[in-house]
Amino acid sequence: MPDAENRFVVRSGDNPDLLVIQGDWILEHYTELRQLVGQLRKEGETREPDLSQLGRLDTAGGQLLTELLGSERIQSLTDEGGGLPEERRILLRRIADSLQGKNERPPSHGALFELLGNIGKGTLSFYSHVVHLLGFIGLTLAGLVSSLVRPGTWRVTSVVAQIEQIALNAVGIVALLTFMVGAVIAFLGATVLADFGATIYTVDLIAFSFLREFAVLLTAILMAGRTASAFTAQIGSMKANEEIDAIRTLGLNPLQILVIPRVIAMMISLPILTFIGMLSGLLGGAVVCSLALDISPTMFLSILQQNVAVQHFYLGMAKAPLFAFLIAIIGCMEGFKVSGSAESVGEHTTSSVVQSIFVVILMDALAALFFMEMDW
Incomplete structure (x- = not known):
C-alpha cells in the first residue's frame, strides 16, 4: 500500500472489512488525494468507511470523499451520524445531493412524448397567464372605481x-x-x-x-x-x-x-x-x-x-x-x-x-x- 494510503486511508487491522479515513482532506492536499481516490476507485474498494478519525475537511476534500464512497453511502453515513460533527454532516450531505443531482439524467422519451409534454406545459402556462391577467384587470377596475369616489386620491x-x-x-x-x-x-x-x-x-x-x-x-x-x-x-x-x-x-x-x-x-x-x-x-x-x-x-x-x-x-x-x-x-x-x-x-x-x-x-x-x- 502506498504512503498516501497510510496518510489518508488505512485498512483496519482489527476489522478487515473497515476502511479508516484519516488526515486532513483539504484543498492543500488535493493533488495527492485525487491520485489516491482514482487508485482506490480503480481497485473497486467496497469496504465500509470509518470517518471518526477524519481531520480537517473542506469542500474540495468533501467532493473527493463523496466520489470515493458514493453519494448514497455518504447520505447513509450523514443520516446515521458516523461520529461526525453536525457541520461536517451538513457539508457532506449537500455535496452528495449536488453530485447526485448532476449525475442523474432525466429519462429520454420519444419525440411524441416530448411534443405532448411541451403542449401541456404551454397550455398550463397560457391558463395561468389568463388567470393572472383577469385578476389584474379586476384589481385595476376596482382601483379605478375607488379613485372615482375619492377625488383626494386623483x-x-x-x-x-x-x-x-x-x-x-x-x-x-x-x-x-x-x-x-x-x-x-x-x-x-x-x-x-x-x-x-x-x-x-x-x-x-x-x-x-x-x-x-x-x-x-x-x-x-x-x-x-x-x-x-x-x-x-x-x-x-x-x-x-x-x-x-x-x-x-x-x-x-x-x-x-x-x-x-x-x-x-x-x-x-x-x-x-x-x-x-x-x-x-x-x-x-x-x-x-x-x-x-x-x-x-x-x-x-x-x-x-x-x-x-x-x-x-x-x-x-x-x-x-x-x-x-x-x-x-x-x-x-x-x-x-x-x-x-x-x-x-x-x-x-x-x-x-x-x-x-x-x-x-x-x-x-x-x-x-x-x-x-x-x-x-
Missing part, C-alpha cells in the same frame, strides 16, 4: 405627465406612419381598380379602411411597441431596485400610484392618436389621388362626404379605449412580474410587447366579426 400631475410621454411625443411617428400607409393603400387601390375602370372608388377604399380599421390598429400596435414596453421597463426597474417594496412600506398602494395613472393616460391618449392617424391616412390617400389619379382635394372631400357615413368613424374610435386599456394593463402587469435582475426586465419587456400586439389584433378581429354580424 393624481392629476402623474396623468398629465404620462399623457405627454404617451401622446404628445408620439404624434410625429403616428402621423408619419399612417400618412405613408394611406399613400400605399391609395396606390394599391388605384392599380387594382384601374382594370375595372373604377379608380374613383379608391377614395372609398381609403376612407373605409382608415376610419374602421387601419388608423386604430396601427396606432395601437405602435403604442404596444412603444408605450407598453416603457411601462414594463419602468415598473420592472422599480421592482428590481426594491422601490415598490419601499412604496408599500410607506403605507401606499402601488396600484394607485403606478398603474391607474398610466391606464387613464393611455385611455385618453390612444383615441387622440387614433383621430390623428385617421386624418393623416386620409391626407396621404388624398395626396396620391391628386397626383396619380387626377382626383382633386375638393372632389376627394366631396366623395368622402357623399359615400362614407359617419358611423364608420364612430366604430373605429369606439375600439380605441378598449385597446388602450388592454395595452396599459399588460404593460404594467409584466412590470410587476419582474424578478429583480436586468435579464428579467428584458424578458418581461419583450413579453409585454408580444402579448399586447397579439391581444390588440385578436380583439380587432373579434370586433370586426361582431360589427359584421350586427350589420354596422
Whole structure:
C-alpha cells in the first residue's frame, strides 16, 4: 500500500472489512488525494468507511470523499451520524445531493412524448397567464372605481405627465406612419381598380379602411411597441431596485400610484392618436389621388362626404379605449412580474410587447366579426 494510503486511508487491522479515513482532506492536499481516490476507485474498494478519525475537511476534500464512497453511502453515513460533527454532516450531505443531482439524467422519451409534454406545459402556462391577467384587470377596475369616489386620491400631475410621454411625443411617428400607409393603400387601390375602370372608388377604399380599421390598429400596435414596453421597463426597474417594496412600506398602494395613472393616460391618449392617424391616412390617400389619379382635394372631400357615413368613424374610435386599456394593463402587469435582475426586465419587456400586439389584433378581429354580424 502506498504512503498516501497510510496518510489518508488505512485498512483496519482489527476489522478487515473497515476502511479508516484519516488526515486532513483539504484543498492543500488535493493533488495527492485525487491520485489516491482514482487508485482506490480503480481497485473497486467496497469496504465500509470509518470517518471518526477524519481531520480537517473542506469542500474540495468533501467532493473527493463523496466520489470515493458514493453519494448514497455518504447520505447513509450523514443520516446515521458516523461520529461526525453536525457541520461536517451538513457539508457532506449537500455535496452528495449536488453530485447526485448532476449525475442523474432525466429519462429520454420519444419525440411524441416530448411534443405532448411541451403542449401541456404551454397550455398550463397560457391558463395561468389568463388567470393572472383577469385578476389584474379586476384589481385595476376596482382601483379605478375607488379613485372615482375619492377625488383626494386623483393624481392629476402623474396623468398629465404620462399623457405627454404617451401622446404628445408620439404624434410625429403616428402621423408619419399612417400618412405613408394611406399613400400605399391609395396606390394599391388605384392599380387594382384601374382594370375595372373604377379608380374613383379608391377614395372609398381609403376612407373605409382608415376610419374602421387601419388608423386604430396601427396606432395601437405602435403604442404596444412603444408605450407598453416603457411601462414594463419602468415598473420592472422599480421592482428590481426594491422601490415598490419601499412604496408599500410607506403605507401606499402601488396600484394607485403606478398603474391607474398610466391606464387613464393611455385611455385618453390612444383615441387622440387614433383621430390623428385617421386624418393623416386620409391626407396621404388624398395626396396620391391628386397626383396619380387626377382626383382633386375638393372632389376627394366631396366623395368622402357623399359615400362614407359617419358611423364608420364612430366604430373605429369606439375600439380605441378598449385597446388602450388592454395595452396599459399588460404593460404594467409584466412590470410587476419582474424578478429583480436586468435579464428579467428584458424578458418581461419583450413579453409585454408580444402579448399586447397579439391581444390588440385578436380583439380587432373579434370586433370586426361582431360589427359584421350586427350589420354596422
